[in-house]
Structures are given as C-alpha cells and as structure tokens.
Amino acid sequence: MRELEAVYTVWLREMIRYYRAKERILASLAMPIFWLFIFGSGIRAPVFGGQVDYTSFIAPGVIVMALMFTSMHSGISVIWDRELGFMKEMLVAPVSRISIVIGKSLGGATTALIQGTIIFLLIFGIQNLYSEYFSGVRINISTFLIVLPLMVLISLGIVGIGISIASLLDTLEGFGLIMNFIVMPMFFLSGALFPINNLPEWIRVVTYIDPITYAVESLRFVMIGFSSINFVLSFSVIFVFTFSMILIATYLFNRRS
Amino acid sequence: MITKTFACPECNTQISCQGNLGDKIKVVCPKCGKKGVAIFAVDKADLKTKTDSLSIEVAGLTKIYKNLKAVNNLSFNVRTGEIFGFLGPNGAGKTTTINMLCTLMKPTSGGAIVCNYDIIKHSLEVRKCIGLVFQDASLDDRLTARENLELHSRLYGVQKSERRKRIDEVLELVELSARADSIVRTFSGGMQRRLEIARGLIHYPKVLFLDEPTLGLDPQTRKHVWDYILKLKKEYKITIMMTTHYMEEADELCDRVAIIDHGKIIALGTPKKLKDNLGGDTIILDIPDDDVEKARKVFKKAKIFDSQVLLSVKNAGREIKKVLEKAKKNKIYVIEANIRKPTLNDVFLHLTGREIREGAANLRDELKRRRGMRGH
Numbered sequence: 001m002r003e004l005e006a007v008y009t010v011w012l013r014e015m016i017r018y019y020r021a022k023e024r025i026l027a028s029l030a031m032p033i034f035w036l037f038i039f040g041s042g043i044r045a046p047v048f049g050g051q052v053d054y055t056s057f058i059a060p061g062v063i064v065m066a067l068m069f070t071s072m073h074s075g076i077s078v079i080w081d082r083e084l085g086f087m088k089e090m091l092v093a094p095v096s097r098i099s100i101v102i103g104k105s106l107g108g109a110t111t112a113l114i115q116g117t118i119i120f121l122l123i124f125g126i127q128n129l130y131s132e133y134f135s136g137v138r139i140n141i142s143t144f145l146i147v148l149p150l151m152v153l154i155s156l157g158i159v160g161i162g163i164s165i166a167s168l169l170d171t172l173e174g175f176g177l178i179m180n181f182i183v184m185p186m187f188f189l190s191g192a193l194f195p196i197n198n199l200p201e202w203i204r205v206v207t208y209i210d211p212i213t214y215a216v217e218s219l220r221f222v223m224i225g226f227s228s229i230n231f232v233l234s235f236s237v238i239f240v241f242t243f244s245m246i247l248i249a250t251y252l253f254n255r256r257s
Numbered sequence: 258m259i260t261k262t263f264a265c266p267e268c269n270t271q272i273s274c275q276g277n278l279g280d281k282i283k284v285v286c287p288k289c290g291k292k293g294v295a296i297f298a299v300d301k302a303d304l305k306t307k308t309d310s311l312s313i314e315v316a317g318l319t320k321i322y323k324n325l326k327a328v329n330n331l332s333f334n335v336r337t338g339e340i341f342g343f344l345g346p347n348g349a350g351k352t353t354t355i356n357m358l359c360t361l362m363k364p365t366s367g368g369a370i371v372c373n374y375d376i377i378k379h380s381l382e383v384r385k386c387i388g389l390v391f392q393d394a395s396l397d398d399r400l401t402a403r404e405n406l407e408l409h410s411r412l413y414g415v416q417k418s419e420r421r422k423r424i425d426e427v428l429e430l431v432e433l434s435a436r437a438d439s440i441v442r443t444f445s446g447g448m449q450r451r452l453e454i455a456r457g458l459i460h461y462p463k464v465l466f467l468d469e470p471t472l473g474l475d476p477q478t479r480k481h482v483w484d485y486i487l488k489l490k491k492e493y494k495i496t497i498m499m500t501t502h503y504m505e506e507a508d509e510l511c512d513r514v515a516i517i518d519h520g521k522i523i524a525l526g527t528p529k530k531l532k533d534n535l536g537g538d539t540i541i542l543d544i545p546d547d548d549v550e551k552a553r554k555v556f557k558k559a560k561i562f563d564s565q566v567l568l569s570v571k572n573a574g575r576e577i578k579k580v581l582e583k584a585k586k587n588k589i590y591v592i593e594a595n596i597r598k599p600t601l602n603d604v605f606l607h608l609t610g611r612e613i614r615e616g617a618a619n620l621r622d623e624l625k626r627r628r629g630m631r632g633h
Contacts, residue, residue, distance in 0.1 A: 088361065094414070
C-alpha cells in the first residue's frame, strides 16, 4: 500500500511537471507534425503495391516517433532530477527504489500516451477534412482501443531504454550523444518511413534487430491493415522487449543509486 | 539494551552484540576466532550522563573510496534532544558521514544506530524516523512550495487527513505561508533553504540531519536560519545533527561539537570546553620570514605557522605589552600584532596547524582529492 502510494506520488509529480511545461508539449508535437505534412506531402509514391498512399503509410511511424521523443524524455528527467537534487529527496524517502523507477516509468509512459493520442486524433481530424490525406488509415473507436494498449506497451519499452541510458550516464550532454547515435538511427531503421521489404539485405538485418521496427509494424497493421511483419510476431517481440527493458531499467537504476 | 555492530579488525566480518552503556563485553569473531572487547561507551561525557538516551550511536564508521579514507573509524554518540555539530573544512568527510547515517551510502566498515535502528540492516526504518536537509538544493523548482511539501508527505506516508494541517504548520514555522502556492523557481536562496527545512519536518522526524544548512546564504539569512534551528530544538525537542564549516555557526548553535579533519574526529565536546582547553586568548604576531628561526628560540611555547607566531595567554590585553617588548629586545620585527579571543577555528588551528577555511594552497589539494574521490 505504502509502495503504491509512492508509485502514485512519483507519477503525480511527472504529471504536474508535464502540465506546467506547455512548451514541451508543443515542442515534442512539432517534429511528428512536420514529418506528417512536409515529408508526407512531398513523397506521394504509393506503397504496398499501390494499395496505400504514403501519408497513410507513415502515419503509424510518426505516432511511434512522438512516443519515442516523449518517452526518451523520462531518461532526460532522471538526469535532471539527479542534477537538481530532487533524486536524493526521493531516494532517501522510506520507500523502495523499485517504486520510484516504476512511478517514473509510468509517468513517462503516460505523457507519451497523451502525445501519441494527440497525433492520432490529429490524423483522424485531417482525414475527415481532406480525404486525400491518410485515406488508407482506418480510424474508428475499435482501432483506437487496440492502438491505445499498443502505445502504452511501446512507450514503456522506450522509457525503459531512456532510464537505462540515464542510469549509465552522468551528464545531459552524454545523453544527447546517445540520442543522436542510437535513438535516431533506431527510428530511421525501423521502417517507419519506408517499407522494409525494399531495403538491401544488410540493412534489413539491422532492421530486424531494431525493436522499434516491431513497434511500427504492429501499429501499422492495426491502423492500415498492411504490414511487412506478421502482427502476432511483432506484438510478441514488443511485449518481450518492453518487459525486459523495464527489468533492465529497474536493475540499472537500483545499481546506480 | 543497545545493539552495536562493528567490523572485526582481523577479517572485517560484521559482528553485532548487545549491552548497556558503560558495559565491556567480550566478543569472539565468528569467522576468524579473534577475541576482543566491545566497549559500550564512546566518550567520557557519555559515562557521566548514563541516563541520557541516545539518538545516534556511531561505532568505527569508515568509508573508503578507491584511494582515500573519506571517513576513518568514527565513533561518537548524539544524545536525544541536543544539537550536535560536525565542524570541519570542506572535504573532511562530513557529508559522507551524513550520507551513511541517512542510509544513502553503505559504510565500508563499522556501523551506526539511528533511532535504535541499524543503518545497514534496517535502512527503511531509519529513513522513516529521520529528516534530512541536503547541502545542495533538492526541491523541485517547477512545483509550488505546497506541492513540494505534499509530495514529501505522501512519500513518507503521512495520513491524508493530517497532510494539510502539517503542511500549513511547517510553512508557518518558516514564515512561508504567504508564498505557499508560488512556484519554487521564484524563491530566493534563503527561502528555498527554509522550505527545505520545513519539508524535512513534515513527517515529524525524531532526528533531523542538516548538511551545511546555511551554505551560500547571506549573513542576514543565515541568522534567520539559525533562529529556526534553535526554535526546532526548543519547540519540537528534535535531535539535530548538523554539519558546517562555519565555526561561528557551530559555536552559536551546537550543544556539542565534533571537529573533524581528514575523516577523523580530532576533538569533541561543548564549544566552551573546546575553547577553554586552548588556555585563554591568543596573541598573533605577524613577523618577516627571516625572523621565524629567531622567534622559535625566543617564544618557546608558541606555535609558529608560516610567518605567524601564536601565543596562548590567559589575558591577552594585559600580556601583549610584555610580548611586544620581548620581541623588540630580541630584534624580532613585528609587522602586525593581533589579539584574538578563542574561536573554534583556533581550536582547529591548534590541532591541525591549518585554518578551517583553507587558503589557495590547500584548495589545490582539496580539488585534487575531490577529483580522486569521484573515481568512476
């Protein structure tokens, strides 16, 4: 009970901070929106043998992008907390460290979920206004109900990556480096922006190692009905990935403090 | 009965045994079989006041970083209801000690009992009954004062019905009620420090640790914080252990002071007793380097550091004339003569030959040590 209260407290703090930092909400929406419109409108080539237009194709990828940016932020916030000293305040409290990581993770996942949902609703709105955009995306309540838990799962996994990296690093600068050298490539290699079937063999191998690929593919299957990877497979990979990432993050966080 | 935990001097195994203050109990190490005696008294003052209850008991506490003994075999007791000061220069091991007592860090060897709980075995229980004000800021500056206190009381399991009352109460105590709903970012350094003290009190801790509570504050605000600390002792009867490198602070606030240097306690007692041990006032003569040898011969009892001659006398005002005449007769040129009533800094100087607030040369050593300490 005490530990649940602690998880809730840490989560609550993340929520208040998120609510206070309105610029952050906008900033992390900007990139995905630019991708959707500028990139999506620029390249109009149909995908999957002409069955889906490009904007529909990248829509799930862009949602994953929004989830990634927001979730990685929880890694940054761990480093911030350490630098601002608030981390010590949490660590010296009579609660287990696991509760603190879980609270932080859930906080990060919740913010990611909100951002992802905003993009989802945006796609829905545009589709209604301009039918040539996102014509292949099936958006209705039942899709949303499947997309929602998928987004939670994906966010938690990426939050796990963020917290693990933050536990291994000392500075925000180091985190920026990792962001550019690991996280961005993870996104670009995930097949979010192009179908992985067309890739040369050697890149495709990397693509299959990248967990983000499975995140994009599972969402894509639910949203547009096509995917290069079987849904059951991609869902299972995401499930295992998220579960192990949270375990790793908890372990590393605990060891660090 | 008190449980004591300490490390076997032979094989470093943790040994626990029970006894009462003043007891000497024979102990045999379960691992290597070495025989020894556990002594349940740390300083003589404690023997006198056997009936006092103790809030903190430290025995053989040691922390070794890679190549540095940050805290070296510390043993001391803190009595319930007193303000106990830890005075020493930066890098002496004060914060490391506090971190170990607060269970944020594991000791390399030795142990301590805080509020009757072992800091190693029952860290959660210890954390429940202590409050802590860190040396550096530890507030969430994007939250309001009230939100910060709210989060803290939730983390410490303060009942919902109690929360509001206690938050208002501690805000009142540090005179921040009017700013309760302002974002902490907009607070001055002094206000933030006061808020941190308030926060440390919400869960009604039995022992409050203050790590350099007035570091970086202007003199006026410092005085203000001192008033709060004294108020806490008086109104809440809380045991306070504080670290500081301001000797006036230790002098003004603390019932007893431990002077610590290079991880070791070099003196412990009431500020008055420590100063009295110096034997009265000090006359300080600044002399040219060339005269140092001469001075050594003339003032045999004096302590001489660099080009300063320190003479301990009963009454400096009366004796300074004699001292100056003696210097003149022996052709020692006195650039400047000063009289100083003893301070805790003199106690430190007397014991170590250094000032508490270090000069440039020592700063360099200090930085070097810190760099080494950070390790990987």
